Amino acid sequence: MIDKNYQPSDVEGRIAQAWEEAGAFKAGRPDRAKAPAYSIVIPPPNVTGSLHMGHALNNTLQDVLCRFERMRGKDVLWQPGTDHAGIATQMVVERQLMERQMPGRREMGREAFLRRVWEWKAESGGTIVNQLKRLGASCDWSRERFTMDEGLSKAVLKVFVELYRKGLIYKDKRLVNWDPKLLTAISDLEVVQVEGKGQMWHFRYPLDGVTFNAEDPATYIAIATTRPETMLGDGAVAVHPDDERYKHLVGKLVKLPLANRLIPIIADEYPDPEKGSGAVKITAAHDFNDFEVWSRHRDKDYFKKQLNGGLINLFTPEAKMNENTPEQYRGLDRYEARKRIIADLEELGLLDKIETITNAVPHGDRSNVVIEPYLTEQWYVNAHELAKPAIAAVREGKTNFVPKNWETTYFNWMENIQPWCISRQLWWGHQIPAWYGPDDKVFVASDEAEAQAEATKHYGKAVELRRDEDVLDTWFSSALWPFSTLGWPDKTPELARFYPTNVLVTGFDIIFFWVARMMMMGLHFMPDIPFGDVYIHRLVRDASGAKMSKSKGNVVDPLSIIDDMGADALRFTLMRNVAPGHDIRLGPNDVENNRNFATKLWNAARFVEFNGAARVAGFDPKSAKESLNRWIAHETAKAGAEITKALEEYKFADAAGAAYRFVWNVYYDWSVELSKPLLTGPDGAAKDETRAMAAWALDEILKLLHPFMPFITEELWRVTAEQGPARTSLLALGEWPSLDGLTDDKAEAEIGWVIDLITAIRSLKSEMNVNVPIPVVLAGVSGETQARAQRWAEFIKRLARVSEISSAPAAPKGSVQLVVRGEVAALPLVGIIDLDAERARLAKEMQKAEADIKRVDAKLGNEKFVANAPEDVVDEEKAKRDEANGRKAKIAAALEALKGA
RNA sequence: GGGCGCGUAGCUCAGCGGGAGAGCACCUCCUUGACAUGGAGGGGGUCACAGGUUCGAUCCCUGUCGCGCCCA
Numbered sequence: 010m011i012d013k014n015y016q017p018s019d020v021e022g023r024i025a026q027a028w029e030e031a032g033a034f035k036a037g038r039p040d041r042a043k044a045p046a047y048s049i050v051i052p053p054p055n056v057t058g059s060l061h062m063g064h065a066l067n068n069t070l071q072d073v074l075c076r077f078e079r080m081r082g083k084d085v086l087w088q089p090g091t092d093h094a095g096i097a098t099q100m101v102v103e104r105q106l107m108e109r110q111m112p113g114r115r116e117m118g119r120e121a122f123l124r125r126v127w128e129w130k131a132e133s134g135g136t137i138v139n140q141l142k143r144l145g146a147s148c149d150w151s152r153e154r155f156t157m158d159e160g161l162s163k164a165v166l167k168v169f170v171e172l173y174r175k176g177l178i179y180k181d182k183r184l185v186n187w188d189p190k191l192l193t194a195i196s197d198l199e200v201v202q203v204e205g206k207g208q209m210w211h212f213r214y215p216l217d218g219v220t221f222n223a224e225d226p227a228t229y230i231a232i233a234t235t236r237p238e239t240m241l242g243d244g245a246v247a248v249h250p251d252d253e254r255y256k257h258l259v260g261k262l263v264k265l266p267l268a269n270r271l272i273p274i275i276a277d278e279y280p281d282p283e284k285g286s287g288a289v290k291i292t293a294a295h296d297f298n299d300f301e302v303w304s305r306h307r308d309k310d311y312f313k314k315q316l317n318g319g320l321i322n323l324f325t326p327e328a329k330m331n332e333n334t335p336e337q338y339r340g341l342d343r344y345e346a347r348k349r350i351i352a353d354l355e356e357l358g359l360l361d362k363i364e365t366i367t368n369a370v371p372h373g374d375r376s377n378v379v380i381e382p383y384l385t386e387q388w389y390v391n392a393h394e395l396a397k398p399a400i401a402a403v404r405e406g407k408t409n410f411v412p413k414n415w416e417t418t419y420f421n422w423m424e425n426i427q428p429w430c431i432s433r434q435l436w437w438g439h440q441i442p443a444w445y446g447p448d449d450k451v452f453v454a455s456d457e458a459e460a461q462a463e464a465t466k467h468y469g470k471a472v473e474l475r476r477d478e479d480v481l482d483t484w485f486s487s488a489l490w491p492f493s494t495l496g497w498p499d500k501t502p503e504l505a506r507f508y509p510t511n512v513l514v515t516g517f518d519i520i521f522f523w524v525a526r527m528m529m530m531g532l533h534f535m536p537d538i539p540f541g542d543v544y545i546h547r548l549v550r551d552a553s554g555a556k557m558s559k560s561k562g563n564v565v566d567p568l569s570i571i572d573d574m575g576a577d578a579l580r581f582t583l584m585r586n587v588a589p590g591h592d593i594r595l596g597p598n599d600v601e602n603n604r605n606f607a608t609k610l611w612n613a614a615r616f617v618e619f620n621g622a623a624r625v626a627g628f629d630p631k632s633a634k635e636s637l638n639r640w641i642a643h644e645t646a647k648a649g650a651e652i653t654k655a656l657e658e659y660k661f662a663d664a665a666g667a668a669y670r671f672v673w674n675v676y677y678d679w680s681v682e683l684s685k686p687l688l689t690g691p692d693g694a695a696k697d698e699t700r701a702m703a704a705w706a707l708d709e710i711l712k713l714l715h716p717f718m719p720f721i722t723e724e725l726w727r728v729t730a731e732q733g734p735a736r737t738s739l740l741a742l743g744e745w746p747s748l749d750g751l752t753d754d755k756a757e758a759e760i761g762w763v764i765d766l767i768t769a770i771r772s773l774k775s776e777m778n779v780n781v782p783i784p785v786v787l788a789g790v791s792g793e794t795q796a797r798a799q800r801w802a803e804f805i806k807r808l809a810r811v812s813e814i815s816s817a818p819a820a821p822k823g824s825v826q827l828v829v830r831g832e833v834a835a836l837p838l839v840g841i842i843d844l845d846a847e848r849a850r851l852a853k854e855m856q857k858a859e860a861d862i863k864r865v866d867a868k869l870g871n872e873k874f875v876a877n878a879p880e881d882v883v884d885e886e887k888a889k890r891d892e893a894n895g896r897k898a899k900i901a902a903a904l905e906a907l908k909g910a
Numbered sequence: 911g912g913g914c915g916c917g918u919a920g921c922u923c924a925g926c927g928g929g930a931g932a933g934c935a936c937c938u939c940c941u942u943g944a945c946a947u948g949g950a951g952g953g954g955g956u957c958a959c960a961g962g963u964u965c966g967a968u969c970c971c972u973g974u975c976g977c978g979c980c981c982a
Contacts, residue, residue, distance in 0.1 A: 369982090418914065418980070518980095521980095590915065594921090601947075602934070607947090609944095612945035618944090670932085678949090689943090768950095775939070865929085868965080873966090877966085
């Protein structure tokens, strides 16, 4: 028996367990050994993570695809796992240590700290996985991976060593994005530009050899900067070579204030003569652009003879002024130093003016502090080289973005890609497999023994090696995810069967972080692309369109929605609203509406059961005799085809919408209603067939909805099995409907007419405020229609509240006439309704008909249209004209008929 | 500054060369035996603006205005 109410919270856990026990989501099920493979790798959530709405969307999309393909008989692998999330996890554990007033990371040392992190992972790392299960994610959980587990770490080592040996990984000393709070380098992508109000300070640098006079521009050169504190490290002032104002000064020297050094004025293409004074200070060690300028001139004497060749670092790792700065500033924080330097320059009359501007300041995406361009030695990947095949693969269409326009974004970035800084001064992560000899010569190897062997060979004796302390960027290991999770570098059967994966589903925000890098690594280490399609989705926003954020307090927690309304309601809401190229707005109302849909489904199943409509073994919908039943099969087939096509094209909203409309507006509103008289009528073949068909259609609905609403459909699949033949499998492993050969235009013509007639009568009665049963006279209709009316008389009477149906050659005087599929149904309503109102209604109809005719006539009267438009379009227009003319005649007749009343 | 995208019913969005659509919201009616988490009916739009291409433009092109995002 189906319970009166559907309680998701009671059911979902039990259903999840049933799936688990049946091993429903296991890839490589023996019964599917010969089936085509289908695979998706999950974007591994951070092991520190908790399910948010973005995860809910991302994973529902994947789950819909996996369940759809699984039901289509494929051997599906949805590969799950989590990411060690270097910085994020290290921060979580450090915070925890602090809260518990335990010794900090550095006090406890690397080994103890890492042990601590692993402990933390063992305790809390499973949270997100359990939350994904609550959403209904049909991953093969037996294959769960972690980016730092043994196999994946082996893959990381191999990749690092191989790329190093090919020269695609190298060590370099250059400016990096340095996080002065976390004390590590980060990659370009981890820097977020925060736009805000800032200041531009204009300074005067006195020229050498003349007496400085603030009133006389000939005695100084004006420069402007947003970073006054870095002026202490200036190595030059640059002007554009074509800038007439400064041509005579190139080669001259200026007295760098406060630092009391002489620095040259040089010519370089970099300064923009239109901006500011046209002269810029060059601080090679603290600005990326300046570093480039310096690189072009580094061989010149004027740099060579400066401290460190003109590359003067001013900061400690914490961004405090270091020993290269004048004594009075040493040890000061960068912003304190800024204040002092401005004041000191002002004192000397060297501050010209301060402008308020808006500018973008780089911030660390994790620490949220201002990032410093900082001179350090780091490991880099030659991304430029690895990008080439990755670009080609998309250009050649081997990998396709959905929607397509993301390819532009991908190309733009890939074609201008910069070296990828992969070393991090952290502890939690894959430690870089590099060892240094006594003279700092580096030996990169898969393990210490191998490195030792190489070193011994190199030095001619055994030496003590020191391992590189740094770890790799988290995204380094995630870049290997599509093949490392399948067992690479071992040649596993899974790798052979499931790589390349079919599709990657992910948010637009990690195209660069992840998608691009998987493409690069996949194409370098595997013979093929990592995935055929890349489905890109966007953000889930709150009801008012604001980005969800903890600080705004507008975060909608998917788990609490699941608690309240069920995972199915949430999933279906997301799927009905996901639109490529648009963020999703999620209001509580939306989920409620889809919860109501689930309720509707539940109640319809109860109705079917209540009416003794149990599944019949071997029932073939093609064998149905009753036109109603043939029509239901016809509509089911239509919906099935629509949903299938939409899912194949990643049109999730279309698929969900088609399912919604079919289930509610076709099956419940019409099929169930029209079946009632048969189901409650006398026993017989027609009743049996209708029962069987009702149960069959419900089964098909459960299948079609399963990818979207797995829990409630699986539960109904289970309870409906209490009657009729036993089920052979869980719905999750059931067969996707194949509904060929059920199309039936004759049944559509018949039932469609009945529906249109009922709708027209209802509409008229409602408009005219008629609440009593009224008679209907079919006026001058064909014999076929008369026969139909007879067959469906009971239904029409019941559903349209009609007292009697009869036929006559013409409409009775003073009756209201409705045109239904080209034929007239007359309602003798004299004395019941206001005939003026009816005249007004008809006048409106007439206007519409005339407007239609006018428009079509204008077209058909246009020679150019007839000459140029495709034939079928012209024919269509002619048919429209005929239809409208017919309609007009019927309305005119109806108006005429009212005259006598 | 470069790139991508969006302006269609009160709201959220489909449609993307030949009759303006859906869901929600709104209004009216309905305690009919699966469901008021329901049923029936209804109103509501110079498809941002201006040009162009076309027999025909919400749809293609150009420009303007407004909004969003990414990169510099």
